[in-house]
Each structure stands twice: as structure tokens, then as C-alpha cells.
Amino acid sequence: MSGHCGKSEPILIDEEILKKAVMEQGPQYEAGLIATAEEIVFSEVPKLHLQYRNILKIDHLWEFTSLTKLELNNNLIRKIEGLDCLISLTWLDLSFNSIEKIEGLESLRKLEVLNLSNNRIPVIENMDTLEKLTIFSLTNNLLEQLDNVLYLRTFKNLFTLNLLGNPVHKDDDYKCFIAAYFPNLMCLDYRHLDQKTKNEASIKYHYVLEKIKRDGLLMQQAAEAEQRKEAELQLHHDAFVEFLNGSYLFKNMLKDDPEADKLHYLPGMASLLHTFEHQMVELCMQLFETGLAEHKRRETEVNSFFSGQSKAVPHYQQRASQILADFEQQHRERIEELHHLSDPEVLMVKVNHCKDEINLLCNNLMALDFQLYSQLEDIIKKFDINISDMVGSFIETVQGIFAQCRDLEDNYNEKVREIAVATLEKVAKDNLEEDMPDDVRMLFTDKDTVMEALATGHDNHLQTINDRETQLVTRVNAWKVALVKGIQDTELKQSRMRISDIHRYMDYLREQLEESH
């Protein structure tokens, strides 16, 4: 390959070559003169033509970060490498080289056109990240497996595919196969893929395609369901009441009760436990509902705040623009006047007048900014108060419900204790009616152990409830503080930015004034 350049030696890419290439494709005439005067900045070059150069190895390209089109065809390249930094690349031509494997393209996520024709590639692989691929050429390579082409099905935008001159192309069924599996394809092997072929193919591969379609649909549905679920959980999380719509908290409470299994054999325990669970779940649901409702309220509040805030700014921007426009009109006239003056004294006076006007403008703009800032500060304060009230009342409600949970737990514990004591007595007197496994009976011979187990269980339960409560309350408070702080910070930052803008503009105006006379 590239034998026509036989005379010259194989070369490696270095800076000199790159500079020359950039210069050659640069602008012409006047603009070219300017361009030569400027220093070449590799990181701004949009295109690079490096074909017919006997290049042996891709190298030195890491500076071309904004490169969109790279032509490296008709060289002696054996391996795709050194392209990792060309993140904005959309067009890559590597045809007429000696490449044997597709690799090193992982970071080229924006790539749309890829030409790997006339190489020695036997397998399509390592292209998972090229999601935007629309045109893919692989003519005159060593592709043998027709099934391997299916790898390209992941590219939804692919509309041109060229596989001419591969062993695969000799397969009788080749065209039909491709047309069936790539319904969006417009061109195959440099020819338009007509509707007739597509229809034939779709009839021929009807069953397979149906199955694929069905599978795809199922996958999609599953993905959607997953997404919905996640979104819901996220919503619950944002409302600070995740995992409260069910018996999750209850189960968590009873999770590590000591001797739980044994205790459950006690008479009346099952029904007691059942009622307890039922009541707990009810309270949890109450918490959950309140949480969602409160979340909604807070959301509307936040939205209405932001909409109010965003409406205020354009109004002030308009006023500032008005002031600026007025000033500039007059300023231009004054500068014009300066040009016609020759008397240095009068000139001096006029220049000073101009400076005064600039200062006045500065003051006006600053005053405007101050107004905006103070008004925004007012509404932020108002918002802070409102949102704090909401959060406060939410916390109060939540704490009330958690208190009920604790009462429930106390109550339950009391009853369990009674049953345990009764059983203990019975075991002591040995007049137990119920049939009981031996290990349970063994347990109830030792009063201290039972009582201790019960006490630990009770403590654990309360601990779990308290933990959940604390978690909720802290998170709500943290959210509120972060929100208000964030708003205040951005506001301050923006005001600072405006003020610095104003000052810089004033400097610019003064500079202009100095220059003009």
C-alpha cells in the first residue's frame, strides 16, 4: 500500500510536520499574513490533513483538543493509537493503512464518520462508545463473519455502511441479512438501499425480527419501570420519608431482637405482634403521606421564589440598558466634539466633563445594582422565614407521630412483659398447658435472661425509632440551611460580578477617552 510514495522514507509525526500542515491549510492573502504573524495554537485548529505522508505512527496529537476532522489516509500506520485527547473529533479517516485491529477509539465519543477501508481488519470490535456514528466504511478488509456485523446494531444513527470487498460480501444472503437487521440504513456499499429490498428482507427474516423487536420492547419496558422506580424513590428521599411507606421501619426494629424466635412461641404473642405491626405501619404511612404533602408545599414555595427572583433581574437589566444607551448616545457626541477641538484648555475642560459623566454613569449603575441586591435580599429573607416555618411545622408533626410510635412500643413491651412473666410463673410451677419446644422451656427457666432479652429488645426498638427521627429532622434542617445559603451566596456572587463589570467598563471607557485625544 501507498507504494506510489515509495521514494520517500517512512516518517514519524513531529511538531515540525504538524506546524507545516497547519500553515498549509491556513487562511490566504491578508488573513494569511495576519495568521503568520500570530503564533499557531494547536488547541484551536479545527482540521488536520496528514494524508500521503508515509506516516508510520500516530503521535504528537495531544494538543489538538478542538480538532473535529482528521485525515490520516494513505499512510503506513499499523496501529490506532494516540487519539485519546481528540475528544471533539467527528470525522476520522484512516483508510489505506495497514491496521489490523480496531482499537484506541474509546474516547472519541463525538465521532460520526469513521473510515477504515483498505486495511487488514478481520473483526469489528471495541467501538461501544461511538454512540453518534452515522457513517462507517470498512471496505476491502478481511471481515469473514456475517454475525459480527450485528455488533453495529447498537448505533441508532447509523445510516451508511460500506462492507464491499470483504470475504463476508460473498455470502449469498449478505444484502438481505444486512437490510433486515439494519432497518434504518439508507446506503449499503455505496448504493441506496431501496424499499423493495428492505421489504423482501423483512419478510424473509420476519420471525427473527419479531423476536428481536419483542425482546427490545421488553427491555425497554423493564428499563422504564426501573427508571420510574428510581424516580419514585428519589422523590421519597427528597421528601425525607424514604422507606416509610410500609413495614420497613417495623422490621428494622425487630431485626436484632435477642431470643426473638423463642419468645414468639409464647401464647398470644402472634396476635400481639400482628396488631403492633399493623399500628406501626399505619403510623409510618401517616408519616409518609405528611412527608410527601409537605414536600409538595415546599416545592411550590421554592418554585414561586425562583420565578419571582428571575422576573426581577430582567427588569433591572432593562433599566441598566436604558441608562447605558442614553449615556452612550451622549458620550459619542461628546467624543465627536473632542475631535474638533484644538484649544488645549477647552479640551481639558471637555475631557474632564467626560470623565465626570463617566463617574456619574458608574454611580447610577452601582445604585441600580444596590437596589436590585437589597430587594432580592428582602425576598430572600421572606423566603427564609416562610420555608423555615414550613420545615418547623413539618418537624413538629413528624415528632408527634414518632412519639406515638414510641408509645406504641412501650405499650407493646408492657404486654410482652406480662405474657413473659405469666409464662415464667407457669414454667416455675410447671403447669404449662401449651406444648412448647424444649429450648424455649429451657429459656423460661431462667428469669433474668428472659427479662434481659426483653429489655434489650425494647431499647433496640426505641433506638431504631429515635435514629429514624433524628435522621429525618437533621436532613430536613440541613436541606433548608443549604438551600438558603446557596441562594444567598449566588446572589452575593452575582452582585459582586456586576460591580466588577461596571468598574471594568468604566476603566475601558476612560482608556478610550485617553486614546481619543
Next chain:
Amino acid sequence: METLLESHDEEQLRGGETPEEKLQVSDHQDLLLSLEQTDALYPESYRLNSSDEVRLLAVADNFQRQFSHLFPDRKPLLLCPINECGVKKFVSTTLQPTLTIHPGLFTWEGCASFVANFLSLDPLEPPVDLPRYLSSSTSVLQRQTATCFEFGTLLCSLLLGTNYDAYCVSGYAVRDMCLLDQRLQECPLLDTQLNVTDEVVMSLQQQQENKYTVRPLRELESHFVIQQEKKKREAEAVLLQRQTLQEDTQQPPADPLQGLRVHCWVLVLSGSRSVQENFFIDPLTGKSYSTASESFLGIESMWNNLNYYVNMQDCSNGCADMVYDLDDIKLWEPVLYGATSKKQLILNVLKKKESHMMSRINHDDEEQEQPRALEMPRSWVSYITISKKDLETRWPGGQRTTRYRKAKLEEFSPYLRSDGLLTRLTTYRDQDYSEEFVVKEWYKHRNDHLEEREVHKVDNFTTERFMCERRFHLLFLRYTHLSADAERHMEFNSVRVDGLVRRVETPGEMTEIFKGRDDFLHYRHVIFDRHVQFTEADVSFKADERLLLKVVERFHRNRKKPASQDVAERVFLLTLRRIEVTYHLEDQRFIPSKRSFIKPRESTEIQKEEEFTADMVSSFQVDPAEKPLNRLTLYEMLLDLMMDEKKVVLQIKESKKEVSSSSE
């Protein structure tokens, strides 16, 4: 004279002739003489009375005699006037319910406006007496002149034909109505536009309130000044009110014949054709009035094609309290007692339908025939035909002039005038029609697609409106006077390729407003060099580049670009060889980025072209973090701008050309 004698004989046969009538007939002998020649053209029913009609006339005569005996104070009723053939005909039989094929005449509005437009009024003479003759609607349509009774008869016939429950009413009305004098009324075409602005204000006030809305700072102002202003305005308003009051009170002297003038109009009762409320129609104007209207002063009688009713209610205080329950004999005395009324007719039809259904079940049910009273005979008038041409011509002779309060309305039928004029409304500043204020004209079917022209005589400007097919999609044009230097305001259809919506031209300046352009341009303001005077002849010459002083273009925000690269305003200062570019404001900022270029000199025969140097550009970049552009990019930017400048100059030339050619 044969017919006359014949009718005399007939009358004598019935023995109902009064000396008065005889006299009246001889009064109109000349009319009848003229009619005699065309007599043969009329159908037989016009010239003779059928046996039913003779019986009816006898009944009517008897009724009249009894009526004048019982109520000697009341005026005689209009029962049997003489038709165009000199034959006595009962008024109800003169009504011929007619349905035309024209969809425009299916509603009462269409019928009323047709009748009002198509006929011209022949006032009653004397105005306090009932007419002695009443022509059929067919001859009235031929003549195109009619008395108010003939107006009413025609309108009522049309309304009955389209299934309205309509009645001819004979009564008394005010002078202006009887004489079709509308000089005290506002012209209906002069609609007040105040309501529209009110709505706009309302919608502005209804903006959503948000508790976080930043309220603009209160402007400090003096209460005293405001009060003074208010006082002044109030005083002005009072003055204005007084003036208008004075004008309004300049009413004509009171009518000596008030309450005596005879008029005929149409009453439409509710119930049919989804009419919700009873109302009157004045057939002379075609306008509807409520039954409580003060223009109608009293009712003597009313009739439709089925019966004749005499009013037994007191209407010395106008018609406001009248009750139109025709079945109540105490209120309305029918001439034909026991004859079917419209209401009964409807009921009968319903009953028949029902009994038909019933009779299918029990066949033996025989319908009981009631002893039949004298029913109203069929109309003697032949079928009324209205041609399409009649509808188009509308007015007698194709045109009509109506005078309203401070306004004169001239109407023409289509194609009558060669300039396509349909309507001309002239408003005056005074009531004597001497000082013209605004002349508004409506056109149709014109080659230049002109639809409306409004000439303000006082401010001396003309406004023209066009249909969409006009060249350059011109829709609206307003100018002070027709010369090249005049002030001109144009509006265009939105389908224009260049998106031009409005163009305002004043001497030395031109403003163009665009809408929906791909390049987001929405405003272009051009200032021409005033020192170069261009006269009418000069308009056609190419507007030379030197004529342009300054071009300002403004663009909407293109959200696809970052604000600091999206041009908001471009100013081409052509004489100064400068181009100034202002970019859009970034969010939250007050000051936009700016750039100003000085164009390098082009090469001439003497000098080489000027090189582009760094001091030809001055930029202010609002974001200090952004890297300043290098010289190459700036140069490319300048080249683009210079290209655009050339394009803009060309476009302005085109605009100029368009203006001069559109005003031709």
C-alpha cells in the same frame, strides 16, 4: 273605467259603500286610470274577488260598523283598502307567505335589511290618516317605492314564509320613524373603540400575583402636583361634557302631530324560530326594537295571514305595557271569531301527528269535526319572486344616501361604480354637514386590491388598507401627502419572505420592523444624509451608498449561541467607516460585551490597501475570564461584517425602490 264600475257594482251589491269611500276612490281616479292600461297584465285574482273574499269583505264591513258604533272615539280601522287594480281586498289576504331561495333571506335580519334597502319610502299624505289603497307586494317590488304599510306587508310576507310568528301592526309612531329621518341617530358604522382598550387594561391588571415579586421602588412625587393635575383634568372633562350636552340639546322643535302619525311595522312573537322575546321591526330601517321602545306610541290593530286583531288595551302611555296574548278576547278582538290562529295551527299539527299515531292502535277513533267557522281565504297576491339581481342591487337605482348625526353614509351596489366604491362614510365636525372631518371609503373588486381608505381632512393624512394579494404583501399604508418626501407608514402581511412587518418612513429616516426571521433581526433603522435632497424625480435613481449615514440593526436573542457571541445590535456608521457591535446581555449582568471596528481603507489607484492592525479594533469583554480573541479571528469577524454591510446597503436600496414603486 270598466273595472272601476265593476268594483263599484260589487260594493253596491254588498251594500257596504259609504259616501266617504266613494269620494276617496274618485280622488284616486287618475291613479286607477294609469293602472287601467296595465290591468290586463294582472292575474285574475287581482282584478276580481272570489266568493270567499266577498263573504269576508261583508264580515269586515259589518265588523267596522259595529266597531265604530261601539267605539265612536276610535279611528276607523284599516280593513279593506283598495289594491292596484282598484278592488277592495282584506289586508290579511294581501299577506302572501313567501320563502325565497336566497339563504340571505332566511333570517329576520336578512329580510328586514333587504326590505329596508330595496324600497324607497313614499310618505303617507296626510301623515295622520290611514292609506286608502294598499298594493300587492309584487307590484311594490316592481315599483321600488312603497308606503310604510306596503313595507310592512312585504316584510311580514317574507317573515311568515320563513316561519316566524310575524304580524303587521297598524299604529302610531314618532316623526323620525315615520319619515325615515335618522339625522339624530348615531351611524351604526361608527363603532366606538373604547371598549377594546378597556379590555386591554383589564387583562394587564389580571396578571398573576406572586408573593416574591420584586416591587419596583416607589417614585417619589408630590401630592400637590398630582392634585393640581387632577383638578385641571376634571375641569376639562366638565367643560367637554357641557359642550357635548349643549350639542345634544339642540333638538328640533317638538312635533305638533306627536302621537297622531300613522305608521306600520312588524311584530315578531316569541315561540317560533327560537325567538326568545317579542320584538318589533321597523320595516323602513330594518332595525329591531324592543316592544317597550319609546318610538312606538300606540297600536290600533294587527294582522297576519290568518286573522285580524283589534287592540282593546289602553295605550295612551305607549306600547310598553301591551300584552300580546291574542287568544284573550278581552285584550284582542278578532275579526274572524273562531278562525284558526297561528298557535292553534301549531297545536293542531302536533295533535294530528299524535292522533295519527293513536289511530294506528285503535282504528275506530274517528276525528270529530268541529263546526267550521269562516276561515281566512287564500291570498290573492301571486307568488313573490325576488331575483338575485334584486338582492345585489339592493337600493333603488343601486345607491342610497343616508344622513345620520354628524355623518353621511353613501352606499352603492357592487360594480355600480367603476372605481369599486361600495360605501363612503363622511363624518362631520358639526351637525350642519358643512365641515368634513373624516372620509372613510370601502372598496371591492379593485385591481390594486384597495379595500379601505380613510382620509383625515384635519390632520391631512390618508390611511389605506389592502387585501393580501397586493404587491409586496402591503396591507396597510398611511401617508401625509403623496410625494416622495412624505411621512409614510406601511404594514405588511406576515407571509413576506424577508419577514418585514412594518416600515415607517420619515424624511431622512426609515425604520423597518421584522418578525420571525431566521437571523433574529427584528429592527432596522436607517438615517440618510439630509444634505442630499432628493426630489420626486430622484427617487428612481439608485440610492447611493453615500446617502446612508447610519444603519442600526437589532437582533433577538439566539439561544443556541452563548450571549457573549450573540449579536444584539450592529451599528454601521458608513461615513465614519466604523462598525460597532453590541452583544446580548448575559444572565444576571448589567453590561454587555462590545466591539468596535474601523474599516481599513480599500486599495485605490494611488494607495495600497490598508493593513488591518490591532488598534482598528477595540473590544470590551464583560467576562474577564474569557480569553481575548486573536487578531485573525477579529479580522475574519470584520470581513464578515463588511460583507453584511454591503448586503444591508443593498437591502435598503431594495426597500427604497419598493417604496417608490408602491406609491405609484
